[in-house]
Amino acid sequence: LHKAIRRQRQMCIRDRSKKTRYIEEAHSIYTVIQTEEARYKALGNELNDDTYKNTEYKKELTETITKKTGIQNVTFGTCSHIGKDNAEYYVNFKSDDGKNVYSVIKRNKDITVSVN
Numbered sequence: 001l002h003k004a005i006r007r008q009r010q011m012c013i014r015d016r017s018k019k020t021r022y023i024e025e026a027h028s029i030y031t032v033i034q035t036e037e038a039r040y041k042a043l044g045n046e047l048n049d050d051t052y053k054n055t056e057y058k059k060e061l062t063e064t065i066t067k068k069t070g071i072q073n074v075t076f077g078t079c080s081h082i083g084k085d086n087a088e089y090y091v092n093f094k095s096d097d098g099k100n101v102y103s104v105i106k107r108n109k110d111i112t113v114s115v116n
Contacts, residue, residue, distance in 0.1 A: 022095055022113040026103040028069045029091055030111070036061055037083075052079035052089075071096075081107075 040057075041047050051057055062074045077090030087107040095101050095115075103113045 018097070018099075018115075019113060021097075022099075022101045022103070022115065023111050025069070025071055025093065025095055025101065026091065026105055026111045026113055027109070029065055029071060029074065029093065029103075030089070030105045030109065032065045032068050033061070033089060033105075036064055041083075047083040049080055049082050051082055052076060073100075 037047055040051070045051075058076055062076070065074045066072060071093050073092075073094040075092045077092065079087070079089045081087045085107055089105045091103050091105060093101055093103070100116045101113050102116065103111060105111050
């Protein structure tokens, strides 16, 4: 293959590999979210959209995510339909390669990411 085409292919493969890693990191975050939501409900708390408007809950959750996954700078955007099958979480974090990752995680584990 021509040198420029080979380089472009290598870059596409590398980018696809990085995207896979970002999705895996977002999945790790979602696993912690599921565990912590189950614990929260087991303590008799109601889980809904307002839960993610509670700054203390989000602070504790982000600290737990960092502690359990090692992922830094986790922040939550708008989260909707919490506690329902169509729940969506907008989660931003710093990947282990230093990139800022913006993710949308859906209850059915459908995860999309973009990087800045």
